[in-house]
Amino acid sequence: MDIEKRIKSKINEAFHTLYAHTFDENDIKLQPTRKEFKGSYTFVTFPYASITRKNPQASAEEIGNYLKSNSNIIQDFNVVKGFLNLEINHTAWLELFKSIINTPREKHLPYGYQTMHGQKVMVEFSSPNTNKPLHLGHLRNNFLGYSLSRILSAYGYTVRKVNLVNDRGIHICKSMLAYQKFGHGETPASSGIKGDHLVGQYYVRFDQEYKKQVQTLVEQGMEEETAKKQSPLIEEAQEMLQRWEQGDSSVRNLWKTMNQWVYEGFNETYQNIGVSFDKIYYESDTYLLGKDIVEEGLEKGVFFRKEDGSVWVDLADEGLDQKLLLRADGTSVYMTQDLGTADLRYQDNPFDKLVYVVGNEQDYHFEVLFKILGKLERPYAPGLYHLSYGMVDLPSGKMKSREGTVVDADDLVKEMVQTAQAQTEELGKIEGFTEAQAQELYRVLGMGALKYFLLKVDPKKRMLFNPVESVQFQGNTAPFIQYTYARISAILRKAEETGLALTDTKAFAHLETLQPAEAEVIRLMVDFPQKLAMAADEYNPSVLAQYVYELAKEYNRFYTEVSIFNEKDPQALAFRVVFSATTAEIIKNAMDLLGIQVPERM
RNA sequence: GGUCCCGUAGCUCAACUGGAUAGAGCAACUGCCUUCUAAGCAGUAGGUUACAGGUUCGAGUCCUGUCGGGAUCACCA
Numbered sequence: 044m045d046i047e048k049r050i051k052s053k054i055n056e057a058f059h060t061l062y063a064h065t066f067d068e069n070d071i072k073l074q075p076t077r078k079e080f081k082g083s084y085t086f087v088t089f090p091y092a093s094i095t096r097k098n099p100q101a102s103a104e105e106i107g108n109y110l111k112s113n114s115n116i117i118q119d120f121n122v123v124k125g126f127l128n129l130e131i132n133h134t135a136w137l138e139l140f141k142s143i144i145n146t147p148r149e150k151h152l153p154y155g156y157q158t159m160h161g162q163k164v165m166v167e168f169s170s171p172n173t174n175k176p177l178h179l180g181h182l183r184n185n186f187l188g189y190s191l192s193r194i195l196s197a198y199g200y201t202v203r204k205v206n207l208v209n210d211r212g213i214h215i216c217k218s219m220l221a222y223q224k225f226g227h228g229e230t231p232a233s234s235g236i237k238g239d240h241l242v243g244q245y246y247v248r249f250d251q252e253y254k255k256q257v258q259t260l261v262e263q264g265m266e267e268e269t270a271k272k273q274s275p276l277i278e279e280a281q282e283m284l285q286r287w288e289q290g291d292s293s294v295r296n297l298w299k300t301m302n303q304w305v306y307e308g309f310n311e312t313y314q315n316i317g318v319s320f321d322k323i324y325y326e327s328d329t330y331l332l333g334k335d336i337v338e339e340g341l342e343k344g345v346f347f348r349k350e351d352g353s354v355w356v357d358l359a360d361e362g363l364d365q366k367l368l369l370r371a372d373g374t375s376v377y378m379t380q381d382l383g384t385a386d387l388r389y390q391d392n393p394f395d396k397l398v399y400v401v402g403n404e405q406d407y408h409f410e411v412l413f414k415i416l417g418k419l420e421r422p423y424a425p426g427l428y429h430l431s432y433g434m435v436d437l438p439s440g441k442m443k444s445r446e447g448t449v450v451d452a453d454d455l456v457k458e459m460v461q462t463a464q465a466q467t468e469e470l471g472k473i474e475g476f477t478e479a480q481a482q483e484l485y486r487v488l489g490m491g492a493l494k495y496f497l498l499k500v501d502p503k504k505r506m507l508f509n510p511v512e513s514v515q516f517q518g519n520t521a522p523f524i525q526y527t528y529a530r531i532s533a534i535l536r537k538a539e540e541t542g543l544a545l546t547d548t549k550a551f552a553h554l555e556t557l558q559p560a561e562a563e564v565i566r567l568m569v570d571f572p573q574k575l576a577m578a579a580d581e582y583n584p585s586v587l588a589q590y591v592y593e594l595a596k597e598y599n600r601f602y603t604e605v606s607i608f609n610e611k612d613p614q615a616l617a618f619r620v621v622f623s624a625t626t627a628e629i630i631k632n633a634m635d636l637l638g639i640q641v642p643e644r645m
Numbered sequence: 646g647g648u649c650c651c652g653u654a655g656c657u658c659a660a661c662u663g664g665a666u667a668g669a670g671c672a673a674c675u676g677c678c679u680u681c682u683a684a685g686c687a688g689u690a691g692g693u694u695a696c697a698g699g700u701u702c703g704a705g706u707c708c709u710g711u712c713g714g715g716a717u718c719a720c721c722a
Contacts, residue, residue: 079665087664092702125664125665213721214722351720362648404716405722431650488684504658505651506658509671511671512657518684534681585659589659589669592670602686603683604686606681
């Protein structure tokens with residue numbers, strides 16, 4: 044039973060009876076009643092004055108009276124100006140609650156999840172460079188991409204998670220060159236340094252040596268711009284890139300070795316943060332793609348060739364400008380490659396939607412990419428979406444790798460887990476835990492706190508990462524929600540010992556009244572499917588993060604206000620157990636959609 | 646300079662897409678553990694939604710302008 048639908052249908056009926064007017068039900072809008080007023084759903088009558096030919100207040104009174112006498116779910120109503128606040132009776136809430144328990148078992152799906160509808164979506168995220176380790180910005184990307192994949196899957200899509208690794212190019216050659224010159228054969232094994240970090244050190248080393256060279260050249264009287272282009276180190280790196288492209292075996296061997304170190308490092312990080320992929324694409328395999336598409340575009344007259352032989356697309360009619368697609372010497376650029384990669388992916392696994400989880404500094408690139416693919420009439424073009432997320436700033440300002448202000452992903456994860464351990468030990472909450480269980484708990488809490496901190500903010504917005512706040516475990520945080528879950532788990536363990544059922548709705552078939560906090564929680568439970576739909580439609584995990592916090596908060600109010608095992612009425616007692624079990628299940632599932640685990644005890 | 650995004654409590658974020666007296670958390674202050682986990686709950690205080698106009702029954706939300714912050718405008722990726 045969809046309660047909003049039922050109310051809307053009744054309102055439509057009211058309009059029909061009272062004012063001889065009928066709506067499309069989708070045009071009737073309900074909103075949650077604000078906390079300071081009585082009621083659960085509010086209907087705003089201001090827009091309908093011309094239909095009712097009465098002032099909004101009078102219309103609201105009339106409609107309210109109609110609903111009260113003609114609907115068995117409306118207990119009462121009140122009118123404030125043009126706002127009609129509807130109170131739902133307890134029996135209706137109970138009925139709604141029972142349908143929540145029973146529906147999933149019919150569908151063999153968690154409550155709120157949609158059955159598979161056959162549409163396919165590909166989600167690209169992570170997409171690191173192999174010249175340095177992952178940092179805080181990558182974490183936002185990875186958590187978003189992974190969470191979104193889970194959300195879309197729960198919403199009925201067949202999801203394919205892909206990663207496009209940038210494993211070639213001048214930046215990779217820089218770390219290779221520095222390693223060649225200063226590495227003395229060092230390896231992750233010999234140095235005890237994680238592979239991606241080791242390679243990252245040489246990338247930094249290159250930059251240091253390069254800067255020194257430029258400075259020396261400038262001191263010798265060279266223009267700075269010229270020095271930057273003519274420094275021996277940068278020329279050597281460029282030469283190395285050419286040799287790489289020609290397939291020079293010694294360069295390729297070094298490249299393979301160092302990239303392998305990086306992949307081992309990345310895999311460790313991915314495992315630690317709990318993300319995975321169905322397919323990994325490498326730019327070394329895709330960077331030559333797209334040239335045939337350029338030919339196709341020329342034939343179709345979508346692109347044009349300039350006198351020097353370079354190929355461009357003119358998007359002036361779309362409000363953009365001209366964009367290069369192929370250099371005069373026939374070599375490709377980023378855009379060329381992305382055109383080719385899009386086709387390749389569609390051939391590999393045809394999709395209805397493709398979501399690129401990429402930072403908003405590339406907004407323009409994707410706008411152009413999508414327009415070009417549209418002009419080329421690719422069947423998948425309408426399903427392309429750029430999930431453009433904002434940067435993560437630090438209290439000190441922007442993260443800059445060259446200035447060493449980058450927050451390293453591995454370090455951060457380690458710190459979060461350590462903080463979780465310190466907090467837990469301080470509270471003395473690990474009585475009866477084995478060492479392994481305790482370690483697992485710290486990991487679940489620390490990672491949860493980090494993921495939630497990054498996911499609770501609207502992805503589109505830039506956000507501030509305050510290290511102090513991120514390790515706080517009170518209030519709007521994952522540990523708060525996890526704590527709520529753990530508390531309920533304790534109740535359920537006790538209930539099971541007592542022989543109380545966790546899903547049996549018959550045990551409270553005759554219950555008729557609810558505590559206010561219970562009705563509020565049920566109200567939130569009822570919202571879950573819509574929240575999932577919204578998160579999926581808007582590609583926005585923060586919707587669910589916000590939601591699950593509300594749910595946990597409201598349950599905690601119930602928890603302190605209402606006793607379960609001291610309840611004399613066996614019907615009420617049975618209800619509260621099932622009610623708690625259901626809350627726990629929704630918390631667990633919603634957190635799972637965020638990629639966050641919940642502990643049974645903490 | 647052109648284009649795009651942003652500006653909400655001291656701080657970090659919400660505000661159901663135009664609805665009521667703009668809400669949470671953190672920080673501050675006050676209460677609540679002999680009762681199911683106090684990582685909790687209840688309460689107090691904190692606002693000219695950057696500013697100025699406009700649109701309308703109604704604007705944090707839409708339009709115009711100003712100020713402030715950011716991104717982008719590469720034959721880099």
